[in-house]
Amino acid sequence: MGVLRRVLLKSKDTDDRIELSDTHFTFPKRKYGTQQKQIGQGVSGFVHLYQNEKSNTFYAVKSFEKKNLKDIDEIKSIKKEIDIHNRINNGPHIVKLIDSFKIKTNSKFFIIMQYLPLNLLDLYLKYGSLMPISYRLCFFKQIVLGIAFMHNQNIAHRDIKLENCCVDNNGNVKLIDFGSSTIGDIGYGIAGSPSYSSPEIHNSLKYNSIKCDIWSLGIVLINMFYASKQKWNTCRYDDEIFLYYQNNSSIDNAVRFLNKNDTNNDKEYTSQKTLIDDIILQLLSIDVNTRISIQKLLENKWFKETECCYPDNDLYKAYHNHSQFV
Secondary structure, three states, X not given: OOOOOEEXXXXXXXXXXXXXXXXXXXXXXXXXXXXXXXXXXXXXXXXXXXXXXXXXXXXXXXXXXXXXXXXXXXXXXXXXXXXXXXXXXXOOOEOOEEEEXXXXXXXXXXXXXXXXXXXXXXXXXXXXXXXXXHHHHHHHHHHHHHHHHXXXXXXXXXXXXHHHEEEOXXXXXXXXXXXXXXXXXXXXXXXXXXXXXOHHHHHOOEEEXXXXXXXHHHHHHHHHHHOOOEOOOOOOOOOHHHHHHHHOOOOOOOEOOOOXXXXXXXXXXXXXXXXXXXXXXXXXXXXXXXXXXXXXXXXXXXXXXXXXXXXXXXXXXXXXXXXXXX
């Protein structure tokens, strides 16, 4: 149960030393409890709910099983995810990393995180347009603030989607799953979920990961404001609906259902629609050179005036009672 040593691996082909974490003989149940159920699956491992019954504390535990510990690339991928999470751990709207370690006896690696009871996809499927637009836009603003923090640390998420935007017990958004994230703006290969991924991820070998995140935010905003989805399935050149949008970029060609909002939100919907449509089209610009940057989005008048109850705001726990939906 006790800590044995620091795990340090060195590749024959590089001078990089890969420090993973402390090593345990078995999973430390006294500290983190026992496994209850699977609650998710990231790009790099499974996530289970653990409960320490003595303290009645819950944890989200991500596990990786690597049978070949001599595969330095696999070890590096785990280390990179932990390293990225550590770099952004104190940022706003980022799930908290509590611990990470390797089990000596079965070659498993674990990441212990703050437990979050649900994600925005859960809310989307349950409430949809019944949730006030102001709440949905508040959620979106929190997502943007979290991504902006990551970009300021020169880190791209590369898998932004409703499932990876979780909500804590107070209704505040926390970004999760950094298995696809990159340090720096250069990305290679397929990453993220097809319906949220940008055109360049699908159609280029090399691309700007930061700008890919911006595209994904556009898909999220369609989900949050319209309680709908984009019209195309993927941004591939064999998707005829996407090709039509590429040649005729308009909100009518981007959003599957434009009038899905609840009648109780008609006034709010009408007052916001023109401004938000413009933002969506800037986020979903095919040309990465004209796609809006995260900084320009933060400086946008509509975005700045969107009322939000994130923790540093005086409206926190006063204006939006998101906890009623948790």
